Amino acid sequence: MDAHAVSTKEYLVKKEPYYEPQGDEIALFEAAYRNQIPILLKGPTGCGKTRFMEHMAWRLSRPLVTVSCHDDLTASDLVGRYLITAAETAWVDGPLARAVRIGAICYLDEIVEARKDTTVVIHPLADDRRILPVEKTGELLEATSEFCLAISYNPGYQSVLKDLKQSTRQRFIGIEFGYPAPDLEQRIIVHESGIGPEIAEKLVKFAGMTRNLKGNGLDEGASTRLLVHAAKLMVTGIEPRRACRGAISEALTDDAEMLAAINELSASLF
Amino acid sequence: MTPSAPLSAIELEEKLDEYLDPVLSSRRTATGLAAMLAEFSRGQQEFVLRWIGVIAKTNAELAYQFAAQAPAGLRLMDPDDIESWIIQAMDTYDRMGLYPASAVFHEGEAYAARVRTRVNGMSFDDVSGILEIFVRGLSGRPLKLEPGDEVYTDTSTLFLPSGLARLPNKDENFRLYKAMAAHLWAQTWYGTFRSDLCGLFASFPDQDRAKQIFHALETVRLDARLAADLPGLHRDMQRLREDLDEAAYPDTWQEQLCALRAPQASVQTTIDALNTLYGDVLPAPICYQGTLQAGRVEQVMAQRLAREKDQLRAALARLLDDKGRRTELAGLEGEPKVDSERFRVERTPDPDQPGKWRYELTIDGQLVTPPQDVKAMMDSIVQDLGDIPDDYLVAAGDGSYQRDGEEKNPDDVWKGTYHEEGAFLYNEWDYRRQHYRKHWCVLREIDVHPLDDDFVTRTRQKYAAPIASLRRSFEALRGEEKLLKRLKNGDNIDFDALVEAYADMRQGMEMSERVLTKLHKQERNIAVMFMVDMSGSTKGWINDAEREALVLLCEALEVLGDRYAIYGFSGITRKRCELYRVKRFDEPYSDLVRARIAGIKPEDYTRMGVTIRHLTRLLNEVEARTKLLITLSDGKPDDYDGYRGDYGIEDTRQALIEAKRDGIHPFCVTIDTEARDYLPHMYGAVNWTLIDDVRRLPLKVSEIYRRLTT
Numbered sequence A: 001m002d003a004h005a006v007s008t009k010e011y012l013v014k015k016e017p018y019y020e021p022q023g024d025e026i027a028l029f030e031a032a033y034r035n036q037i038p039i040l041l042k043g044p045t046g047c048g049k050t051r052f053m054e055h056m057a058w059r060l061s062r063p064l065v066t067v068s069c070h071d072d073l074t075a076s077d078l079v080g081r082y083l084i085t086a087a088e089t090a091w092v093d094g095p096l097a098r099a100v101r102i103g104a105i106c107y108l109d110e111i112v113e114a115r116k117d118t119t120v121v122i123h124p125l126a127d128d129r130r131i132l133p134v135e136k137t138g139e140l141l142e143a144t145s146e147f148c149l150a151i152s153y154n155p156g157y158q159s160v161l162k163d164l165k166q167s168t169r170q171r172f173i174g175i176e177f178g179y180p181a182p183d184l185e186q187r188i189i190v191h192e193s194g195i196g197p198e199i200a201e202k203l204v205k206f207a208g209m210t211r212n213l214k215g216n217g218l219d220e221g222a223s224t225r226l227l228v229h230a231a232k233l234m235v236t237g238i239e240p241r242r243a244c245r246g247a248i249s250e251a252l253t254d255d256a257e258m259l260a261a262i263n264e265l266s267a268s269l270f
Numbered sequence B: 001m002t003p004s005a006p007l008s009a010i011e012l013e014e015k016l017d018e019y020l021d022p023v024l025s026s027r028r029t030a031t032g033l034a035a036m037l038a039e040f041s042r043g044q045q046e047f048v049l050r051w052i053g054v055i056a057k058t059n060a061e062l063a064y065q066f067a068a069q070a071p072a073g074l075r076l077m078d079p080d081d082i083e084s085w086i087i088q089a090m091d092t093y094d095r096m097g098l099y100p101a102s103a104v105f106h107e108g109e110a111y112a113a114r115v116r117t118r119v120n121g122m123s124f125d126d127v128s129g130i131l132e133i134f135v136r137g138l139s140g141r142p143l144k145l146e147p148g149d150e151v152y153t154d155t156s157t158l159f160l161p162s163g164l165a166r167l168p169n170k171d172e173n174f175r176l177y178k179a180m181a182a183h184l185w186a187q188t189w190y191g192t193f194r195s196d197l198c199g200l201f202a203s204f205p206d207q208d209r210a211k212q213i214f215h216a217l218e219t220v221r222l223d224a225r226l227a228a229d230l231p232g233l234h235r236d237m238q239r240l241r242e243d244l245d246e247a248a249y250p251d252t253w254q255e256q257l258c259a260l261r262a263p264q265a266s267v268q269t270t271i272d273a274l275n276t277l278y279g280d281v282l283p284a285p286i287c288y289q290g291t292l293q294a295g296r297v298e299q300v301m302a303q304r305l306a307r308e309k310d311q312l313r314a315a316l317a318r319l320l321d322d323k324g325r326r327t328e329l330a331g332l333e334g335e336p337k338v339d340s341e342r343f344r345v346e347r348t349p350d351p352d353q354p355g356k357w358r359y360e361l362t363i364d365g366q367l368v369t370p371p372q373d374v375k376a377m378m379d380s381i382v383q384d385l386g387d388i389p390d391d392y393l394v395a396a397g398d399g400s401y402q403r404d405g406e407e408k409n410p411d412d413v414w415k416g417t418y419h420e421e422g423a424f425l426y427n428e429w430d431y432r433r434q435h436y437r438k439h440w441c442v443l444r445e446i447d448v449h450p451l452d453d454d455f456v457t458r459t460r461q462k463y464a465a466p467i468a469s470l471r472r473s474f475e476a477l478r479g480e481e482k483l484l485k486r487l488k489n490g491d492n493i494d495f496d497a498l499v500e501a502y503a504d505m506r507q508g509m510e511m512s513e514r515v516l517t518k519l520h521k522q523e524r525n526i527a528v529m530f531m532v533d534m535s536g537s538t539k540g541w542i543n544d545a546e547r548e549a550l551v552l553l554c555e556a557l558e559v560l561g562d563r564y565a566i567y568g569f570s571g572i573t574r575k576r577c578e579l580y581r582v583k584r585f586d587e588p589y590s591d592l593v594r595a596r597i598a599g600i601k602p603e604d605y606t607r608m609g610v611t612i613r614h615l616t617r618l619l620n621e622v623e624a625r626t627k628l629l630i631t632l633s634d635g636k637p638d639d640y641d642g643y644r645g646d647y648g649i650e651d652t653r654q655a656l657i658e659a660k661r662d663g664i665h666p667f668c669v670t671i672d673t674e675a676r677d678y679l680p681h682m683y684g685a686v687n688w689t690l691i692d693d694v695r696r697l698p699l700k701v702s703e704i705y706r707r708l709t710t
Helices: A025-034 A049-059 A075-079 A095-102 A116-121 A182-193 A197-212 A224-235 A240-252 A256-269 B009-023 B031-037 B042-058 B060-076 B079-096 B098-106 B108-120 B124-138 B170-189 B197-202 B207-229 B231-243 B251-261 B267-277 B294-323 B325-333 B372-385 B410-414 B455-462 B464-477 B495-506 B541-560 B591-598 B608-620 B645-661 B679-683 B694-708
Strands: A039-042 A064-068 A080-085 A088-093 A105-109 A131-134 A139-142 A148-153 A173-176 B144-147 B157-160 B343-350 B356-363 B366-368 B424-430 B435-447 B481-487 B516-521 B526-533 B563-571 B577-583 B626-633 B664-670 B688-690
Touching: A025 A039, A025 A049, A025 A173, A039 A049, A049 A064, A049 A105, A049 A148, A064 A095, A075 A080, A075 A095, A075 A116, A088 A095, A095 A105, A095 A131, A095 A139, A182 A197, A182 A224, A197 A224, A197 A240, A197 A256, A197 B124, A224 A240, A240 A256, A256 B124, A256 B231, B009 B031, B009 B042, B009 B060, B031 B060, B042 B060, B042 B079, B060 B079, B060 B098, B060 B108, B079 B098, B079 B108, B079 B435, B098 B108, B124 B144, B124 B157, B124 B170, B157 B170, B170 B207, B170 B231, B197 B207, B197 B294, B207 B231, B207 B251, B207 B267, B251 B267, B294 B356, B294 B372, B356 B372, B424 B608, B424 B645, B435 B608, B455 B464, B455 B541, B455 B591, B464 B541, B464 B694, B481 B495, B526 B541, B526 B608, B541 B563, B541 B591, B541 B694, B563 B608, B577 B591, B577 B608, B608 B626, B608 B645, B608 B664, B626 B694, B645 B664, B645 B679, B664 B679, B664 B694, B679 B688
Parallel strands: A039 A148, A039 A173, A064 A105, A105 A148, B144 B157, B435 B577, B526 B563, B526 B626, B626 B664, B664 B688
Antiparallel strands: A080 A088, A131 A139, B343 B356, B356 B366, B424 B435, B481 B516, B563 B577
16 A cells, blocks of 8 residues: 555656746635635636636645546545555545545546546535545545635536535535637737637637527537637648647537538638 | 320310319310320429319319429429429418419419529528527627518618529628628617607708618628638628629718728718718619618607617616615615716727627616626617716616516407417428428417316315325336346455355356446436327316316326326317417426316317427427337327318328437327228327227326336
């Protein structure tokens, strides 16, 4: 059992991840971190939540353990399980237990995707007890002051089935993320892809058009991430309309009519 | 004679006599028709005869008309096009009757010409879906698209031609459609109508000329705006003009063109230009500019502004109320401030182009974030007027902001003249045509009138013992947790397996890897829709049994936690299909629902197809891994206007096929002893069950449900 000896190094964020603050989220996060309150990031997909986490981990020089939740994620997947090696059983920590041990920031991405019973595992960690009971080994992991729990969720496409329970959400400090303001979004695209500001401006405009369509056949408008993808394709020499089609339209919808309309919208800008 | 040899005139006449008998007489025989048809190949003859038979089932006279026009049609079109020609005529017959339908056949040549242009042209239906989304994406108030004789907008709808074949291929014609839509959108977006155009044109001696010159000038301005904001679109539009060899603007216009193309130009610039160029040459209209209908715009805009003014003022009153300051102020100061001084709106352009505005609404100097709907309203007002006038910023008086509660009572529809507003329209499958009849059925949702008697209580008492055992057996189903053993991956060690494996290893055998267990929770994720026959034939015993069955089911399902909804269906004729809400998915099993179950009573006929289509639509809105549609029925589909026999069965079958395509499992519980003859065809061999004793229905239904979902 050398789970305790896991080095923190592999989870450290070494280079400063590029991040443009949208508002006071950095200060808010730091304050929450100092007060040992867990954090809930809300916002549509691709608006920079994960990047923000990387940036904060770097800022606070803490290792970052990220878990992307899915509907098969069990409590053991988070806490840990016994594995059998060479005729003996060995306990292996799950990412959450590991993060508690090394005092890392544990980021559970898209938490509502996980099964309901899984979400409950984080409850004792997310209040002032700050403990993680590991039933199988009988251990009671106590989090140090360095440990921090953060979860994210997208209120945009919530169905009744995938809502965050009150008992979960009321343990967190909420930070809301939207799409960045246009000039900021433009700057982000320029920085991430190296494309010229005029094209970036058009991309932002195009994103605005697709966001107009949210609720009218589109579940989500184009995210900043998609814009960066499109810009990168363009920098590599793909013709702008084609790049928008590949990186944005096709990513947003499969519906033929919607696809054609979005392509027309991008074509009217480039 | 070989089988593929053409039929002779005599043979043809015999067949035609058979189909067309009701409309033939001694003076009107099929001899002439037969002679004309005799010239065609056997395949073509059979094609025509088959369709004559199909049409004759709908209307013999229409079939005669087709027979008379078929030879000409065969020379002009291939069979696929003839088929769509026939379907168009029959749709016309469904909608408007015999004479317009016959006219479709008489205009075969025109139809054939349209078919030819269709190859290169685009129709409104081809493009409207895409363009509607396109225009909405461009921003501004949502605009509807409708086909019209002229290309224009009234600022709420864009009217586009029903077909376009001006350019040599589909792509180009689509581009022209798009240019038209974009141009009309630009009129609504860049403020063409922000000035009193009717009054302006009237001030010129020749109104029409003034209008045309204004439109030409305004088009220049809008083109320049589009060039700045949507360069790609502008390029497309300019290319269209080049392709169509449209003339450049007259030299005398040059000076004004510069002014119109300046970024700060507004509709006032266009009006100034009109004053200068009124007597000048009038250039030919541009392919996408359409017409200006200032009168209609004025009408529509006046209505909308009046409504939005009301709504905005009502919303402001609500905002005040929310703050609770309205009464407070009145109480403290005795004399409240004039409302118009209390609200201020600061508007700054949101850089998120193409142009939205940011509003800062202040009440008594305090910043308030306007709710989304208020913001949309302000956007729309600004789009029309360019600003929000002060008299809009006055809170409505007490009580006057209830105006939006204009919900209509579905029953009112049947009073006075019949109309289809607010109802759902569904297609119906005509198996003889092998095509849908479009928008054939009119369906309306109505609440069952709740009946507060002791029916539910009595039923619960009567079935007390079975209900208890039902509850137990359903409880057992709930969230079954199973310990899966001997797994390669799992949460826990399967010690039995491990010991065994270890022993095996010691014995020198290969050690099994399957030594773990896993707790597997089978989550029920089921949504079930019950569709209850409320036709007249259920009167008496059957109705009682149905209601009892529903009570037992609800009791059991409440234990289980599956989502369920109950709808009764009945109706008379295609124009009056009724769906009775007993319980929606999002409604709890309340006293009201119980009273509605008690209130289920026999109504009229059984038109099943349309009901299935509507319930499918409701089920589609629910998210569940398994979706069930369970019908309780007492017989074949049957309605007053020909919906019986094969027709009804085939339509129902088609509706069920559509449901299955959407991932819904249909199932039918019937008490009709003849069900064997038609239910397997409709629902499939295993998806139905017959209960031959009505008295057993209540208990059986729950049992069947349990079997179906485990």
